[in-house]
Amino acid sequence: MQTYDFVIVGSGSAGSVVAERLSASGRHSVLVLEAGGSDRRFYVQMPLGYGKTFFDPAVNWNYRTEPDPGLAGNADHWPRGKLLGGSSSINAMVWIRGHPADYDSWAAAGNSGWSYADLLPAFKAIEDNQAGADDWRGVRGPVHVTDCSADVHPLTRRYLKAAEQAGLPFNPDFNGATQEGVGIYQISTKDGRRMSAARAFLRPAMKRTNVRVEMNALATRILFEGKRAVGVEYEQGGRTQTVRAGREVIVSAGSVNSPQLLQLSGVGPGNHLGGLGIDVLHANENVGRNLQDHLGINYTFRARTATLNQLLRPWWGKALVGMQYLLLRKGPLSLSMNNAGGFFRTDAGEARPNMQLYFQAFSTVIPKSGERPILTPDPWPGFSIGLSNCRPTSRGEIMIRSRDSRQYPQIVANAYATDHDVAEMLAAVKFVRRIAAQPALAEFIEEEILPGPSVTSDDDLIQDFRKRSGTVYHPVSTCRMGPDPAKSVVDARLRVHGLGGLRVIDASIFPENISGNTNAPSIMTGWKGAEVVLEDSE
Missing domain, CATH: 3.50.50.60 (FAD/NAD(P)-binding domain)
Structure with missing residues (x-):
């Protein structure tokens, strides 16, 4: 031995x-x-x-x-x-x-x-x-x-402005002096590689x-x-x-x-x-x-302007971003799906943020067998605003x-096993809609795809996030x-x-x-x- x-x-x-x-x-x-x-x-x-x-x-x-x-x-x-x-x-x-x-x-x-x-x-x-x-x-x-701030999709800036209009401050560094606010995520890569x-x-x-x-x-x-x-x-x-x-x-x-x-x-x-x-x-x-x-959930929207869907889905777009990555280690393939995000409180009485935001300048409503369809997004222009809870009480x-x-x-x-976790997620999804309704972003939205405009009551919103939520991989x-x-x-x-x-x-x-x-x-x-x-x- x-x-x-x-x-x-x-x-x-x-x-x-x-x-x-x-x-x-x-x-x-x-x-x-x-x-x-x-x-x-x-x-x-x-x-x-x-x-x-x-x-x-x-x-x-x-x-x-x-x-x-x-x-x-x-x-x-x-x-x-x-x-x-x-x-x-x-x-x-x-x-x-x-x-x-x-x-x-x-x-x-x-x-x-x-x-x-x-x-x-x-x-x-x-x-x-x-x-x-x-x-x-x-x-x-x-x-x-x-620092990905120079490389994010232009719609990302619209999301940041809309979140500011909804009351969140811009935050240049979530690991700096304060965590609360919205900004562009830094990622663990070097020279375009993980x-x-x-x-x-x-x-x-x-x-x-x-x-x-x-x-x-x-x-x-x-x-x-x-x-x-x-x-x-x-x-x-x-x-x-x-x-x-x-x-x-x-x-x-x-x-x-x-x-x-x-x-x-x-x-x-x-x-x-x-x-x-x-x-x-x-x-x-x-x-x-x-x-x-x-636990996280995405709210997905059909956009009036091109998103990464129009670049990552067609064969010519795949070829373009593929060559950009292979030759320069740049472009969408060198980034995370989460260009930006942020942290906010669902209640002013919270001592620190209890919810995290994610912005994705593409959408993946249509599944693809055997993989997460990040590299083959939906055939129409779409984007998602996601969120997850920070300190759930369920065990x-x-x-x-x-x-x-x-x-x-x-x-x-044992997801959403406490009233606390359900209540804060209900408040959080309502805030996502509040961001989407702000002028900076609303003019670029044709319609809400998921969960859709018919889902409005508290009971329906809760039922929706129970059906569509899942881990964000942080056990x-x-x-x-x-x-x-x-x-x-x-x-x-x-x-x-x-x-x-x-x-x-x-x-x-x-x-x-x-x-x-x-x-x-x-x-x-x-x-x-x-x-x-x-x-x-x-």
């Missing part, structure tokens, strides 16, 4: 960072086990290519939730990255940290070292921001953050002699001696293999796979594991529970179904961090309560969800997690 100082399960947004930072000094040997394959694929590297990876089983776990009463009985599609870089290799690349108060609430709950002031140096060190350095932003870090965690962190680390990455290696069980983790069992090429961790096992498999692996290893809700015939090594009712996610869970590590776990999202908190073992899975040092040699470092440790996209906070968690591992290893 081979031995490494650290065995990391998962090469995603956090795991890639952990591998790079733990190996940087050359003093520690690191093994990374990745269930998927390489990120060196054209549609992974091309930013707008994530429409092609949205259902692709070669790079995507393609999870589905249980039919959800809160979503009118629909079973939601949950894409999660299954390749180097994890979900950072298939996401929409919007670079948002979250509101400072999100992290201050983490610290106030007893998680020392996790306030915004504590984490700001990490966020700045991670970034190479095209806009330059200031009190909030960093440069010369591993992750290049691109800046995934694999590109920024893991690929450089793989050049070191003290780092080994095993792809297509599915971790099946954490190995223990007594209550201490000492290694990992994994399957690769039809064979079961084991590897020993001389210092620690670090689980960075994400909010679905991290609790799954712990449960398969006998760490989790005792009655549930025992009922599946799994020996309970350490009972903890929180493993897989406290699931939180952001779900992720539980294994059997002892078989290849069987997908049961995901109970967190299934191995939540906290000081009390009765209410959490890991402590503030990300050590699993009650066990030795084992940490969880990824978005599953978030005590509560953050206000915005979760990729930047996941990368920060990897940075912070590696920092505490190194401190504790001295």
